[in-house]
Amino acid sequence: MLKAQGYVGAPQNRVDGRAKVTGEARYAAEFEVPDLAYGIVISSAIAKGRITSIDASAALAIPGVVQIFTHENRPRTAWFDRSYRDDVAPPGSPFRPLYDEQVVYSGQPIALVVADEFEIAAHAASLVRVEYETDTHMTDLDIKRSEAYVPPKKRSGVTPPPSPRGDADQAFAQAPVKVHGEYRIAIEHHNPMEPHASTVVYEEDGKLTIHDKTQGVQNSQRYVSSVFGLSSDQVRVVSPFVGGAFGSGLRPQYQLFLAVMAALELKRSVRVVLTRDQMFTFGYRPQAIQTISLGANPDGTLQSIMHDAVQTTSSFEDYQEVIVNWSNLLYHCDNVKLTYKLAQVDTYTPSDMRAPGAATGVTAIETAMDELAYAVGIDPVELRIRNYTEADEANKRDFTSKELRACYQLGAERFGWSTRNPQPRSMREGRELVGWGMATGVWEAFMQKTAARAVLHADGHLDVSTATSDIGTGTYTILAQIAADTLGLAINKVTTRIGDSSLPKSPVQGGSWTAASAGTAVQVACRSVRETLFKYAREMDGSPLANASLEHVSFADGRIVLTNDPETGISFTDIMRAKGVDTVEAEEMAAPGMMTSLRYSGYSHSAIFAEVRVDEELGIVRVTRIVNAVAAGTILNPKTARSQIIGGIVFGIGMALEEESLLDHNLGRFMNHNLAEYHVPVNADIHDIDVIFVSEHDDKLNPMGIKGLGEIGIVGTAAAIGNAIFHATGKRIREYPITVDKILG
């Protein structure tokens, strides 16, 4: 059991905070390596066609240029495309860099220039001349949606829409109140601060140590081994720190392939770093067009839910996410029809981006629910409570826990929602119209099979490790908290090691599952150490604990003591000395309970309340206040937890008002590929953000009742803001981001 006043549940500074602010924390492109060569990627200028010639002669003539890799001279790699599949790959044929002369998307890597110095490589790259024969490309979802299809093969981990229940069409036709709309979500790119980079160290024995920007070191390791035909002990991938990723680091990206290819061929260490514009040449949150029809009784109770989505994917993989299922998951209804289709466009495959699917689908359903609230004349919070569901109706399962009702109530109270006049344009201050809107958020609470190791040293120091990463969420800190509590140690006696493929097995860090998965694994490993240590203690000559059982002792301050007589006990050091061991170790695996997942559905929930001020004449929007009440099980560290939610909300403000990757359909190319023109919120856009953690006890998901917080903060935020804009202006905008042109238009 965790101690009541332990580290878990108490605000705790990041254990890696100092390393980060002093620059001691190293990122993938920052590792010093002797005799390093630098690779610069050349990206395709066209969206579709074939390369007819690459003239690298001028570039090769530059002193210091080592090699220029293209499809014509690339070393042999795996033949079958399935060898390029990674843990997160959707169904299809993964992109193979430099495979042949075909160009399948604009920005595709088509050559790697390797030189002794970065500047030489950059100069040489600018001299490579590429000729193409172009084919007609298509990147416009509005045109391709007519060819949309249901993905024939489901993506692992992504639940397709459930079969229809009842008769949604008829129920809609007969419903006294109807709401129907089309909702659009723009393409977004992740844009973490740290660009993707790989430093491949070619060791003396020919083995590779790879510093990769990744959310999954073992995923990258498997990919490299499989593509280049190496055994896993020849490849070690490390990534102790990640400068943000938001999903962009889930799949191995092409800089990894290129750097490894060059290092193996040149038998030399190689670094490849992508430029900011190249950060727009792989995964992104796909564009989605959704239509929603809600039929309701005059009292607001839903009679019919129909939610259809069509979303872009590439021509080579069927990327999928869960968009439409949320509608019925949030609201009770007997007549439900949900569909999800893909349309292929000539861009790279989309990739998971913070709350993939939910950020898209919940934004639409929560906007539609606001429209329904106005159509029936019922307060938006009350409408949601009237349609509250206590069960996962599609799967006929109960929830492991669900405190969404309390989220609505506590959030509304803190926000002052009860004083809201529902009439649009009813509040103003000076030149600004004031609007209040709300929405629901929801995200799945996953747990994945994860292993961890714990090693207690005789001096009372504890090392815990697992291969997961810390993308900035605070994983180092929560693992140290859990370990310290389990063994009764001060947190500064715990060292956490993660982000290394040689450590115990862990899935990629994503889906908000790391706290629950790695956290449980660390707890189980530390418990195993506890048991061994206690066994040794009892075996000691004249042990005062000889007759005690594990339930009757406590681990505190590096000692095992009798719980009801804390003066009686033995220090860890003495126990280990008596046993004659330097360390007590354990490696354990934690996995979700099979029975639980069959019988229960686990989700975190939230209620978001937003205040906007819209300059009536100029159409400029400010989000002046957000209250987000989150029910996400046990909150391990309220401080880093709050940061996660605030980060998610800021992401949501970006989605609501600013973020959009602009595709030029004539060229099939993203055009605003830099941080000056791809807008994410800046400090001036952010005002009050208030986060409430609603107490939620969950004894089914995992021993500590952890649900994870990485994504829930963004879900619903854009809808709450859009709904507030409607309340302020009387104008319903169903296309995100809601930029000034849409407000004035």
Add this chain to the structure above:
Amino acid sequence: MNRFSYLRAGSVEEAVKAASADASARFIAGGTNLVDLMKYNVERPTRLIDITRLPLNTIEETESGGLRLGAMTTNDEVAHDARVRSRYPLLASAILAGASPQLRNAATTGGNLLQRTRCYYFYDTATPCNKREPGTGCPATFGRNRIHAILGTSDHCIATHPSDMCVALAALEAVIHVAGPNGERTIPMSEFHRLPGDRPEIDTTLQHGEIITAVELPPADFGSHYTYLKLRDRLSYAFALVSVAAALRMDGSTIAEARLALGGVAHKPWRDPDTEAMLRGHPASAERFATVADFILREAKGFEDNAFKIDLARRGIVRALSQAAAGTPQSQTDKRIR
């Protein structure tokens, strides 16, 4: 980025001489625009002439009672200079509306005048662009043109000049001092930037080899009724969709003199003396401002993504003139529009 040679100029003469001798040499000042363009291979100078050590970094009084800003003064120095703040607060405000503190610390007065358009295509050598490679075409006209011009465009180019500082300089009728192979000359702000016409590759009337030595601000009396209103996609650190520099001299509630310049709408800061004449001698009123706004935008033409700018500009002009008339200029640090 290509390889280049580097010269640190010791004098204006040396800088001019070195530049004149080499058609692909470039002066480098703060480097905040030039280095980016070099990284993107848009600019490929064979020689960089570093002018940061030239003695052009002072702000001095002129005989006529104006101020002379050395070309190497940084945007930050100008914006925080006490004389600029009290006598030309419009300029200080416009500068502070732009970029970020870090950029303003490096960017110079001369460099800001010569910064190039932010048109997406101009920066991306994988696409055609008449400004970058004359004769290749203008994909912006039929492509993504949300940030493009609505006034003074041509079939060849619809780019805007992105500077905030220059919009204030246009309103203040600044004069640009340059030195070149044929000696020194001055260029009025209104003639410094040009419209794209059929030569969009040429941004200004500055000749190759000429160096900007200073910007002269004539005496002005716009210290109390002015504003710089910048409308953009986020409240800071974004280029203007539309910006408005307004400066009035009020005689009671009547406008005695008016200056109005627009940013983000054309290939140069947009000013129209006829519009300003329509304000002179009239009481400040929203109706008058609306008429004036319609007039200055009378030839505005929108494209697929940016037609909204016409309406936004109209609204922005009315608000800016109201702010100026009321003596309540837009703050560049408040997280809101006044």
